[in-house]
Amino acid sequence: MLVTLFWFFVTFLILSIVLWFIVYFKYEFYLRKFSGPMPLPIIGNLHHVGIKEDLLPSITKLIHQHGHVIKLMFGFRPQIFVSEVNFVEFLLSSNTIIKKSYDYNFFHMWLGMGLLTSFGQKWKRHRKLLTPAFHFKILERFTDVYGNQSNVLLKKLEEVNQNEAIDIFPYITLYTLDVICEATMNTSINAQANPKSDYVQSVKEVCRIITERTFSVKTWDFFYRFSKDYHKEQKAVNVLHDFSNSVIKHRYEELQEHNLKNVKDLENWGLKKRVAFLDLLLTSTIDGNPLSHKEIREEVDTFMFEGHDTTSSGISFTLYCLSKHQEIQDKVFEEVAEILGDDKNAKVSYENLQNMKYLEKVIKESLRMYPPVPLFSRILTENAIFQDKVIPKDVAIVVSLYNLHRNPALFPNPDVFDPERFDTENLHNVPVYSYVPFSAGPRNCIGQKFAMLEVKATVSKILRTFKLLPVLEHQPLLVANAILTSENGLPIRLQKRKL
Numbered sequence: 131m132l133v134t135l136f137w138f139f140v141t142f143l144i145l146s147i148v149l150w151f152i153v154y155f156k157y158e159f160y161l162r163k164f165s166g167p168m169p170l171p172i173i174g175n176l177h178h179v180g181i182k183e184d185l186l187p188s189i190t191k192l193i194h195q196h197g198h199v200i201k202l203m204f205g206f207r208p209q210i211f212v213s214e215v216n217f218v219e220f221l222l223s224s225n226t227i228i229k230k231s232y233d234y235n236f237f238h239m240w241l242g243m244g245l246l247t248s249f250g251q252k253w254k255r256h257r258k259l260l261t262p263a264f265h266f267k268i269l270e271r272f273t274d275v276y277g278n279q280s281n282v283l284l285k286k287l288e289e290v291n292q293n294e295a296i297d298i299f300p301y302i303t304l305y306t307l308d309v310i311c312e313a314t315m316n317t318s319i320n321a322q323a324n325p326k327s328d329y330v331q332s333v334k335e336v337c338r339i340i341t342e343r344t345f346s347v348k349t350w351d352f353f354y355r356f357s358k359d360y361h362k363e364q365k366a367v368n369v370l371h372d373f374s375n376s377v378i379k380h381r382y383e384e385l386q387e388h389n390l391k392n393v394k395d396l397e398n399w400g401l402k403k404r405v406a407f408l409d410l411l412l413t414s415t416i417d418g419n420p421l422s423h424k425e426i427r428e429e430v431d432t433f434m435f436e437g438h439d440t441t442s443s444g445i446s447f448t449l450y451c452l453s454k455h456q457e458i459q460d461k462v463f464e465e466v467a468e469i470l471g472d473d474k475n476a477k478v479s480y481e482n483l484q485n486m487k488y489l490e491k492v493i494k495e496s497l498r499m500y501p502p503v504p505l506f507s508r509i510l511t512e513n514a515i516f517q518d519k520v521i522p523k524d525v526a527i528v529v530s531l532y533n534l535h536r537n538p539a540l541f542p543n544p545d546v547f548d549p550e551r552f553d554t555e556n557l558h559n560v561p562v563y564s565y566v567p568f569s570a571g572p573r574n575c576i577g578q579k580f581a582m583l584e585v586k587a588t589v590s591k592i593l594r595t596f597k598l599l600p601v602l603e604h605q606p607l608l609v610a611n612a613i614l615t616s617e618n619g620l621p622i623r624l625q626k627r628k629l
């Protein structure tokens with residue numbers, strides 16, 4: 131029996147190695163003009179990037195050795211990692227290279243084929259339908275949501291001992307979940323008040339599993355289906371789908387009952403409730419047909435995912451940077467005080483937020499150094515030609531935003547936090563595609579204006595109540611999960627301001 135198993139294993143290994151070489155040479159024929167480290171059979175270059183904690187430092191090291199365009203094999207999958215501005219422009223401005231790579235399949239169980247994961251005609255139609263949801267007239271109504279939810283956040287922060295170092299990230303994650311839920315569905319999950327609720331725990335669980343799959347054998351569905359996480363994910367996704375299903379159904383019935391057919395009807399409706407993204411989905415049509423319940427749920431869930439983790443990372447890193455740079459923090463505080471006056475409970479309007487120009491530069495600089503989406507990728511559905519080099523179909527192209535934004539040729543002294551880089555006077559020589567925290571081109575972030583408003587509203591609100599003090603010896607250990615996080619947290623100390 132043991133001998134049979136041994137020969138089975140040896141045959142399997144030999145066949146895998148042969149297959150790997152066939153795949154490798156098929157792509158290498160075209161990719162030989164690109165530089166990259168030598169792969170090994172079967173694992174490819176996985177040993178060059180290591181586990182997820184090592185990914186960003188490993189990519190940075192490879193860039194020093196091979197430049198800003200690197201070819202890698204992840205197992206049997208050819209990839210090109212890019213942080214070179216011309217290549218980034220070529221990729222992001224393309225109207226044809228818009229399919230997301232296989233890493234995004236991990237989101238399918240929760241998000242289905244929503245805007246983030248879909249492609250082709252479905253993506254085009256939904257993108258067109260959802261774009262008006264981010265018109266400023268709709269966005270300006272969300273300032274109340276930021277205001278109400280940040281009051282809850284401030285109460286929680288006031289309970290923390292003054293001067294005690296706290297990791298700000300978990301507080302902000304619960305807050306951004308509350309914000310996006312209210313903006314998307316006009317309902318509350320009370321994540322801040324009830325962090326142990328099934329919904330919040332399920333979001334956490336699904337995000338953990340998605341992240342861990344990327345760096346383990348569970349990346350292959352075949353192995354994943356035999357793992358405990360597969361069943362855990364199914365259970366968590368059921369909780370998330372049950373919640374969105376019931377909100378969608380309830381809202382659909384409400385609209386039917388009151389014969390509300392479009393946004394105008396909703397706005398004029400007696401209750402004067404804020405129009406949420408869900409309302410737009412329920413009242414829109416594509417070629418005269420309404421979206422199906424499943425399609426609506428996919429988009430609602432996509433907003434819930436894309437709209438909370440990313441902003442959570444953006445807000446947390448901005449607060450962290452401000453705690454480390456007291457002079458910059460003082461300038462932001464002065465600007466905010468000038469715009470909003472002494473009353474720290476005063477309502478903040480859309481216009482107030484638009485006027486916070488210095489804060490905007492600070493946020494932009496934080497998104498440069500700590501891009502919430504540090505890596506994202508596309509897969510070629512047909513051969514492409516970049517600078518006379520053919521890149522064959524099925525190669526994944528990964529944009530390493532983290533390295534693009536820290537390229538010294540584009541941003542001198544890239545590790546120095548300097549908001550003045552974003553002064554209009556200093557931006558003349560910076561190529562457009564060198565700074566793309568929200569991606570760019572046809573598949574850019576649809577929620578970027580919403581996100582900027584939310585980050586501004588939250589940071590300005592926290593600064594009016596607290597001075598942020600640094601934890602001096604701390605340096606973040608950056609990890610590229612689905613979003614950028616810090617392995618050792620983002621500790622800051624809070625000191626109540628005397629107004």
Ligand code: HEM
Pocket residue numbers: 230245246247257432433436437438440441444501502503506507567568569572573574575576577578580581582
């Ligand atoms: C600081 C906050 C945010 C950052 C840095 C950010 C960044 C990005 C990036 C880089 C992409 C492209 C990803 C890719 O190509 O795979 C993206 C796509 C997307 N984002 Fe955001 N995002 C943020 C906030 C939001 C918010 C608040 C929403 C929703 C309200 C949102 C919804 C989306 C959606 C739906 C897509 C897919 C768009 C498409 O493919 O057509 N994002 N985001």
